Amino acid sequence: MDKVGTGLNTNDIGNLNGSVEVKNGKIIVKNPIGAGEYAKIILNNDCKLFVNGKKIRETSIVKENDEILFDREEIKGKRHINIKTNVDNTEARVNINYETGFRYEIKDAIENNVLALEHNEVRGELPPLFTATEIVNYLHENKIIMGIKKEEIKLIEQSRDIKDFCVAASTPAEEPVQDKIKMVYNDNKDEENTDTMRKIDYKNKIFIESVKKGDIIAEIIKGSLGKEGISIYGKKIKTKPVKELKFKVGSGCSLEGNKILATIDGKISVGKNIFQVNKLHTVNGDVDIKSGNINFHGDVKVNGKVTEGMNIVANSINVVGGTFKANIKVNDSSIVLGNMVNTQIKIGGQDLLKQKKGQELLLLKEQLQSLLENIIFLKEKKLIDENLTDGYLVKTLIESKYKTIPKNCTAIIGIELANLDGKSELISIIRKKLIGVGPINIKKYTEIEEIIEVLNNEMELLEIENTLSKDLIIEYCQEVDIEVTGNVSIIGKGSYISKIFAMGNIEFTGEKSQCKGGHLKADELIKVNIVGNEVGVGTKLQVEKNGHIYADVAYENTIFIVGKRKHVLLKDSKDVHAYSDKNGEIIVDKLYL
Structure with a gap:
């Protein structure tokens, strides 16, 4: 505390009120003359003022001979340290900041009978930097004992801007490499060139993934055990166990060593992690009243069409001549060429x-x-x-x-x-x-x-069981209801007022294919050439929140849905791309026609 002022003598020149002023940080008091009033000081709540050794808490009369002391309270700077750890407690990081200290200085004020005393906060000094020893001790106080980076911590002594600084890192647990199944049978197949897909005569191409007796279907690849880790607190971190690889070898296959082999000629089927080779049933004509409905455990090839009211239940189908008002349920990837009209088909079982x-x-x-x-x-x-x-x-x-x-x-x-x-x-x-x-x-x-x-x-477990997608290839569909666990490829004229749900992608690959009306929903991707038409027929294209929709041309009234967000196209456009931004809002890039 400083002694900041004393009164001054004045000659008697009549009745005159006393006064008080602050000059150069000193409080100067003058007594009244004659019947004048003594000066008063009104104290700010933050100020600490002592008159004759007594702390003043409210408005107080002051005189020349009073000993007036103003407390220049000094607040020292502060240091703050915050520590955070990662999820598995194998890393500790600190944030450090420093607060500058300050002190109060009284403000100068002009002479007056009643003076409201005010003060300034004057910046003081920064506190000392944390030392490496202090940091290490702080870590120990928080029971962090492993992986302390003593050399790196010395850098903290050189800076006041410490954010997200790693001070300790121990050894995390290593996850095991799980056993897996490597599919072999299709590795040696000639891959189709996607640029020439439109030129292929699909009606003459047999889409059957066939194998011969003795062919290798799959190989079991053994993984390895993980390793335990240790936390920064010195506790062991257990690794995840190696999960048992669950699969079954069904009919037409055998397990020899680490290889699954075909024991008959036929078509491969992999579902629910069961490996099978199924024999093929061929219908050389139409599926109609004459042939009857088909319920076959293996794969079916129809060299004609499936007519009105007929049902097919099989592992897979390959239809050459289209379908009309049919009901089809199959487990595996299938192909329907020709026109599909008013048909319900479910792929995946x-x-x-x-x-x-x-x-x-x-x-x-x-x-x-x-x-x-x-x-x-x-x-x-x-x-x-x-x-x-x-x-x-x-x-x-x-x-x-x-x-x-x-x-x-x-x-x-x-x-x-x-x-x-x-x-x-x-x-x-x-x-x-x-x-x-x-x-x-x-x-x-x-x-x-x-x-x-x-x-x-x-x-x-579901991911393990569904190792292969179950896809559908068609040429043209009208008023159909399609559900597929994999992808749908439309290689011909397109679709008209149809409901197509795919848990993979939906792609129109025909050169002039068009999607008019209906509802198409895929998990990942929808890719169309032309969607809608000039009269604005309503067509809905929908993908999940991380999916994408592409259209070469999209007409007015086309509805794009990505995740839970919807966008209605108000003007004919081209080069359309609909997707979600990082905030989950739908973005539709386009150029107007």
Whole structure:
């Protein structure tokens, strides 16, 4: 504290009020003359002023002979260090910042009977830089003992701008290399040149992936074990286990050593990770009332057409003459040449259900991850009643904000029940913890992480089982309903008012192929030459959020859907490309015709 001012003597020249002023940082007081009033000081709340050793808290009278002291309180600079670790605790990074100190200095003020005292904050000095020793000690205080980078930490002593600086790094666990199946049978096939695909006479080309007895179909490639790691806290990090490679060798195949061989001539089928070679059934004519419906375990080739009201159930089909009002269900990749009219065709069998299950699992996982992040935020910010159990919190959030979770769960249970006896672990968890009052059974919110892990395992299993896509090649379709687990290739005139759903891509490869009306939906890619027409027939093209839609020409009233965003084309355009940006908004690049 400094003694900042004393009063000055004045001659009696009548009645005159006393005064107080601040000059060059000193408080100068003059007593009143005659019946004048003594000077007063009004104190700012942040100022500390002592008069005759007593701290002043409000407006105070001051006199010449008073000892007035202003406290030049000095606030020292501060150092802040924050440490964060990565998910598996194998790395620690720090952020360091320094706050400059300051002190209060009294402001000069002109002479007055009543003076409101004010002050300035004067910048002081920065605190000293952290030393390497202090940083290491800080890490030890936070129980970080492994992988401390002592040499790199010395650089912290040379800078005040330390952001996301790695101070410790231990050894992460190495994931195992999983066993895998390498498909061999099609490696030696001559690949088609995509530039010449339009010139091929597909009606004379047999699209059967055939093998001969003794051919190698697939090879089992052995993986390797992972390695344990160690965290920066000195704890072991377990590696993931090597998962058993699940596959079966069905009819027409045998396992010899690490190779799967064909034991008969026929067509390869790989579904649900079951390897089979099926014999071929050929119909030399039409499938009609005379031939009857076809229900065959193997593959079917029709050298004519499939006529009105006829049904085909097979592993795969190759139809030369088109279909009319037919119903076709097959498990494997197929071809229908000629015109498809008013026909329903499903490619993939049980894999269609599995693909739908995979989509529902992914949606449920994304919702649960968001729910978990929401709960963590609410708890960290202490925005919820401490007496509220985690189970009731989960139930409340599902009912208020995550209403699609029960719908996803119901869809998954329906798919599971179509294939199983209803006793799977997944159904049990969903019923006990996610549907109805089930969330109340959750004791700790971290159980949601365990549910997410179960979903991950289910999705991994689905990926293993669906090693090959089941595709469809057609020339032209009109008022048809197509569902395919893989890709749809339209190599002729195109499609008209049809519903085509593919879990891979939809591509129009015919030179003048056109898509008029209907609804096309693919997971990854839709590529068309011409979509819509001059009179503005409505056509809907839809892909998932990471998918892309391309059109050489798109007419007015074409609807583009990417993820959950929709765009209606208001003017005829060319070179159209629809996709999602990083924020999930739909972008449609185009040039007007």
